[in-house]
Amino acid sequence: GENVEQHPSTLSVQEGDSAVIKCTYSDSASNYFPWYKQELGKRPQLIIDIRSNVGEKKDQRIAVTLNKTAKHFSLHITETQPEDSAVYFCAASSGGSEKLVFGKGTKLTVNP
Amino acid sequence: NAGVTQTPKFQVLKTGQSMTLQCAQDMNHEYMSWYRQDPGMGLRLIHYSVGAGITDQGEVPNGYNVSRSTTEDFPLRLLSAAPSQTSVYFCASRSAGGPGTQYFGPGTRLLVL
Numbered sequence: 001g002e003n004v005e006q007h008p009s010t011l012s013v014q015e016g017d018s019a020v021i022k023c024t025y026s027d028s029a030s031n032y033f034p035w036y037k038q039e040l041g042k043r044p045q046l047i048i049d050i051r052s053n054v055g056e057k058k059d060q061r062i063a064v065t066l067n068k069t070a071k072h073f074s075l076h077i078t079e080t081q082p083e084d085s086a087v088y089f090c091a092a093s094s095g096g097s098e099k100l101v102f103g104k105g106t107k108l109t110v111n112p
Numbered sequence: 113n114a115g116v117t118q119t120p121k122f123q124v125l126k127t128g129q130s131m132t133l134q135c136a137q138d139m140n141h142e143y144m145s146w147y148r149q150d151p152g153m154g155l156r157l158i159h160y161s162v163g164a165g166i167t168d169q170g171e172v173p174n175g176y177n178v179s180r181s182t183t184e185d186f187p188l189r190l191l192s193a194a195p196s197q198t199s200v201y202f203c204a205s206r207s208a209g210g211p212g213t214q215y216f217g218p219g220t221r222l223l224v225l
Contacts, residue, residue: 001171009152032211043202043216044155089154093211098143098162099170100214104154 002027004092006103013080014111021106023090024072032093033066033073034100039086047088048075080110113138116217118203124223125193133188133220135203141215142208144186148172148199149219155202161186162208193224 003026013019025033034049050057050064050073057064061080066073077084090103119134137144145160147170157170161180175197177189186205190197203217 006154034211034213043218045216046213049213091155098160098168098211099157100145100211101157101171102147102155104152 002030002092002094002099002101004090004101004103006090006106008106009104010107010109012109012111015080015082017080019077019080019084019108019110021075021088021090021108022072023074023092023103024070025092025101026071027092027094028068028071029094030092033064034091034093035062035064035075036089036091036102037086038089038105044089077108080108082110082112084108085110115139116203116205116215118201118217118220120220121218122221122223124225125190126225127194129193131190131193133190133201133203133222135186135188135217136184137186137203137205137215138184139205139207139215140183141205142183144180144203144205145170145214146176146178146186146188147202147204148197149202150199158188158201190222193222195224198222198224 006023031052036044037047038044063076087105093100116137142163146158147155159178161167201220204214206214
């Protein structure tokens with residue numbers, strides 16, 4: 001089955017800096033890659049997603065890139081703000097399966 | 113729309129007790145799933161359903177049962193609670209027709225003594 005590895009497990013940046021979180025997946029049939037943000041004590045919420053027919057997607061300060069050949073995808077947050085502090089999860093889903101497999105998460109801390 | 117709702121918010125059980133975690137959604141979503149979240153382990157899929165009457169196992173199904181008699185409800189049953197089932201449980205739903213946005217419930221925090 002699918003296996004998703006996420007790095008780093010913790011990331012600390014200064015306000016205004018960029019943050020990058022990377023994930024690799026094992027199933028070459030995977031075709032959907034969402035990113036979820038979870039604030040302390042809250043539920044995970046989708047912030048951006050990308051499908052395998054697209055190499056990059058941007059939404060204001062966040063972007064996701066996908067390299068199908070290398071089977072990895074990354075989340076980029078620019079001009080970080082304290083409210084970006086949260087745990088971020090990547091996930092992958094195969095087109096032949098309804099299952100979404102999550103990475104173990106990255107705790108991002110943005111220091112003012 | 114209330115979205116995805118879960119009850120209870122918090123529950124304490126003794127080892128060996130059984131209970132049902134409730135999940136309901138009012139978005140007419142065909143796909144529903146249960147995850148457990150443990151520190152450092154991310155979200156792990158327990159069971160999922162692609163429609164009423166259809167369920168399947170996820171990564172960590174042992175010790176849990178599910179059923180889906182209606183589109184709206186997807187209860188998770190703990191048959192005989194164990195301390196290893198202490199966790200935060202999230203229910204999620206999405207529409208059918210391929211992968212897309214999953215909407216999570218607020219979670220149930222379960223402590224098994």
